[in-house]
Amino acid sequence: MKNPSFGQLLRDPTMLLAFGFGSGLSPRAPGTFGTLAAIPFWWLLADLSPGWYLGLVIVSALVGCYLCGAAAEKLGVHDHGGIVWDEFVGYWLTMFMAPAGWGWALYGFVLFRIFDIAKPPPIRWADQKVHGGVGIMLDDILAGIFAALVLQLTALFIV
Template sequence: MASFPPVPSFAQLVRSPVLLLAFGFGSGCARKAPGTFGTLAALPLTYLLLLLPLPGYLAVVLLAGVLGIWICHAASRKLEVHDHPGIVWDEFVGLWVTCIALPAGWWWPLLGFGLFRLFDIAKPWPISWLDRHVHGGLGIMIDDILAGLFAAVVIQLLALILS
């Protein structure tokens, strides 16, 4: 089993806005399941974002995704580790993609959390292919964005079935 790369200290996170965001405000520093902890940290922000009208929500998610490509790339370069497990900004954006146009109800974001983690961990095709073949900040972000899209489709289909 590969060793877990060193994580930045709290002082390093505070001094570097790029690392602070990339490591999900510290949630990515968890030694076990940093992606899950990062997604959990994104959940309260998701509930806040869901208060926005849909165009505002989409604008925030688009901006977070575009900035995320740069944030993840810059953090990887700074740490000299491609896709460090502690970089979880991609999980934040992936969950936010999952939760686009959710039906009303507090449980939908929780279902989104579970479905997003399922697709992010299982990486069905073409997520697995993108994860292996796209590099840099875009490579870090794209598999989570696609996992979020897969999860969003499942949620929308469930909502349609249940309505």
């Protein structure tokens, strides 16, 4: 199953989640579409206390290690472009304690995509050296942390 259909995703909950409810099926820029699909879920999480928010993101990251690893195994491809659960978690990390508003949501989106695509060290190292579900998740977790730091520094000087 190199390129699953939406029907195949619906029959397999692991694949459905790993492919971001179908957002990873985009033929172009699936990571970007996966990150876009994460925004409405972030909007639901945004009003949680920082402890609950971070707890849910950590659980999502741990579950993501399994989901992404299982999906990669089913596809026979390490870090298939359509696996975007890691983008969901990376974006949610970016937006941890972010100021409210669509402008900040968009800024976080742009920052996360820049770090996820450019993969500066140590993100590139994690992407190249860590394998399996943890490896698929780790580079996006690091990209989310880097993006969150930039977002928070920006907020510190603007808000």
